[in-house]
Structures are given as C-alpha cells and as structure tokens.
Amino acid sequence: MKTRLLAFLPLLTLSGLVTGAAAQDFNGDQRTDLVVGVPHEDVGAVANAGAVNVYYADPSGHISTAGAQVWDQSVPGLGELAEAGDQFGAAVAWGDMNGDGYDDLAIGVPYEDTGNRYFGKPDAGLVHVLFGSLGGLTAGGALRYTEANYWSAEVEAGDCFGFSLAMGDVFDQGYQGLADLVVGAPFEDIDGVIDAGAVFTFPSPFAPSSWYPQMWSQGNGLLSGSPPGAYDRFGWTLALAEYSPFLPWLAIGIPFEDVNGRADAGAVQILYYDTALKALNTGGQQFWTQDSSGILDTAEVGDNFGYSLATGYWLYDSSYFNGRDLAVGVPGEDVGSAADAGAVSMIYYAEAYGRLDWYANQFVSQAMSGMPDPAEAGDAFGTAVAQARELSGFTDLLVVGIPGEGIGSASAAGAVILLHAGSTGIRTANSSFLHQDSTGLLDAAEANDRFGTTLYGGIYFDGFLAAVGVPLEDVNGISDAGAVQVLYGGSSNEFWHQDVAGAPDACEAADDFGLGLPPG
Helix, strand or coil, X not given: CXXXXXXXCCCCCCXXXXXXXXXXXXXXXXXXXXXXXXXXXXXXXXXXXXXXXXXXXXXXXXXXXXXXXXXXXXCCCCCCCCCCCCCXXXXXXXXXXXXXXXXXXXXXXXXXXXXXXCCCECCCCEEEEEECCCCCCEXXXXXXXXXXXXXXXXXXXXXCCCCEEEEECCCCCCXXXXXXXXXXXXXXXXXXXXXXXXXXXXCCXXXXXXXCCEXXXXXCCCCCCCCCCCXXXXXXXXXXXXXXXXXXXXXXXXXXXXXXXXXXXXXXXXXXXXXXXXXEEEEEEEEECCCCCCCCCXXXXXXXXXXXXXXXXXXXXXXXXCCCCEEEEECCCCECCECCCEEEEEEEEECCCCEEEEEEEEEECCCCCCCCCCCXXXXXXXXXXXXXXXXXXXXXXXXXXXXXXXXXXXXXXXXXXXXXXXXXXXXXXXXXXXXXXXXXXXXXXXXXXXXXXXXXXXXXXXXXXXEEEECCCCXXXXXXXXXXXXXXXXXXXXXXXXXXXXXXXXCCCCCCECCCCCCC
C-alpha cells in the first residue's frame, strides 16, 4: 500500500514565447524534447541525490530513447558532487539563455548544502544551467547559481534556493530573445520571519548591456499586497508570461498565505515589466486572493490558492488563455460539501488596462455544468495546471491534474481533464477526462498512483500535446518508481519510465520519476 504523501512538493509552471521554434528543444531540430526530474533517484549508494532524464524527439516528433541522457551532480563539468538528499531535479525550466537557437536547461537542487564542512549551509540550495547544442545538452560551460549571485543576499541554511524555477525574457525586452533566470527560495527567512520566502531574477550573462539581479519578497518594502508572514513560502510556484510584444509579467505563488485571518488560504503576487527600467518593477503590481474584489469564491482555510500556476503560449487569436492569462490552482478548495475537491481560478488579461483584471474571471471546478466527472472529496483538482495547444485547430486547452481522483475502486489513482478555451473563456463542452483506464492510455489505474500530480503542456504540431506525471506508479513490481504518460492524441500515446527498453537508467523503489516535470 502506498502511503507517502506528495503534499508540499514543488509544482512548477513556466511559459515560453512561441516564435516558430519548438518548446523545450535542446538540439535545434524544431521538435519538443522531454525532460523528467527524478529528485529521489539514488546515485550509486547516495540516497535521494537526484537526477534528470532527457529524451529527445525522433523525426516523427515522438519521444525516443536515441541519445537519451541522465544528468546528476556526479557528471564532470557541473562542479559538484552527488550528495544524499540534494534532490537534483526537483525543479526544471528551459529557455535559450545564450541566444544560439538551442534551448538551455535550468535544474534546481533545493536541498544542496553549500560552503565547506566548517562553514556549510545545509539545504541552502543551488541551480545548474546546462547549454543546448546540435548534439543536445552538454556540461560544457555550465553555469552554477546560488543566492550569492545576488549581490546583497546571504546564503543561509534551509532557504531551498532552486525549489521553483522559470526562464524567460524579463530584462532585455526581446534583445536576441535571451532567456533570464527566475529562482524561488520559498523557505527564505525575511527580517527574522521564518520561511516567509523570496524570489530572485538573474539577467542572462550573455546580454550586451548590464542589468542587476533583483530580489523580491514581501518584507523589503516593495510589495504592497501583504507583509511577510511565517511559513507563507512566497515563491512556492512561478509562472512567467511573455506575450507579444515582449512585455512579460511574473506570477509568484504564495499558497500558504493567511488571508483575513484564514490560515493557508493562499495568494498570488504579480509583477509587471517596466519599459523604462527594462526589468520587472512594482509599478502596477497586483496581489490576488479569493477575497480580491471581483474574484469568484472566497478565501477559506486551507484552500492553497496559488499552489500551482500556468500561463499560456502566445499566438494571437481570439481565445482566452493564450499567453496573457493566468490559471491559479486551488487544490484545497471545498466544493459544496466535498472537502478538498479543488478548483482553478482563471484571471484574464484586459487589453484596455494592459494587465490582468477581475472582469471576466472564472471559477472552474468539477461541479460546473457539463463536466464529465463530479467534484468529490479529496480529488485535489488543480494540484497541477498547464496550457496545451492544438495548432491544427488553433485550440488552446487548460489541462488540470486531479491526483486524488478515485477510478473505480482504486482510490487516488488520479486523472486529468482537458478543457477547451474559447472566446468566452474555459468551457466544458468537448472536454476530455483521462485516466490510466481510459481507452488509448497505457497501463492501468491503481490505488495511489497519483496520475496528474505534475503536468507539462506541449504544442501538438511539433511534439506531444501534454506529459502527465505519475510519480507513485509501481513499475514491474518496484514501488513508486514513477512514470510519465505522454499524450499525442488518439492511440499513439506513450508510457515512459526508467525500465523502457533502451532507457539509460533503471527503475528503483521510491525514485518518483516524473515528479520534476516542467509545466508550461
């Protein structure tokens, strides 16, 4: 019986500007590659050191084992050692940092101890950046970030720098499309307030002009939404929108924020791009909760509004959720009498105001008319959210993970739902409710698989439609080895794990393969 909980694990979300290149393309072949974080992978005898598996697309656009890679901190060139409990791969993000046309990969190691044995900082955390090339990812020239890369930050024990990640153009307003790095440290203490949390933005080191890193927190006098609170964990999740014409905004999840005395109701902070500063700034900033004016529903204890975040790929069309809008997961939301059934709050962009606005927001749950499955206690709808795009029909999809969903007699087997976005917002018509007993999906729904714990939304034109993490999947009798279901549509879906023939690693108990997917 699987009993390990996946609460309080990072569910990262990022967004990429679509300009003809595939999302997550590390070898420049215009096809979407697949990155899978395995943060509980043992490296040799080193427990939970963590690893990242990279699978490249074949000429048909399907994921293949040809050229597949396994990365961990024992790989020469990374400048570190694989150590117990580091959890390399707990967070991953992609973007072209050096402007060479190949996507690069940022890998979070939030429980890395920094310093030496005399002045060590346990669980301070760090981030590696690997560079793409014609032959795929390489350790040549790899970058290494800690909080020390921000000029005035003190590297401290327990900050977990690298717990969340995003990459995108937040400093240089589109110059050569260089991606910058955004790093969450949600366990950072702020002005003596424990685990208040912080977020850092680092400009691409390849930019021709100089920008300075930025540090954001609720206690530095910059953010107007709320003062820092103990265990708020500001920066738990990140979502970076880069809608045309290169005017990004950053959403920061604070799912354990207390709202009007209600513990862990949750909040989201928005920072917008300043065209004069050419960086994120506090002008026009927003602080969203379920008690914000116009937002549907109300803030309640344990809702965890902001536990997951997603923005869309930008391609100009008339649908909602196309790169300017924000999906906010609220997995602890009670729906009717169903405790923790979960919901998603959609906050849409207002062209007239040049920012997110409440005027057309939606409250999406399984209680909506036309949903293919009802809201039930413990479903945790909204634990993960992502955007996917079917380019053949220019259709935007909201993909929602429901890892607590029971399938038949299999409790917490998990499911996902694909909802279409139209000119009036998210709609339930023609939605798809998928689980491991669904026709065309591989394997079978089993108790506590937690299918849908993590999500990555793709573009069904040069790659897959979505990848669904099943981190507690038993594989070949190996408990919680983990798997990823890759959805192409129809009967061509694929089921990936570390025992797939030709894969460069092997399944082991409690690896949790698929826990580190980069949603987007």
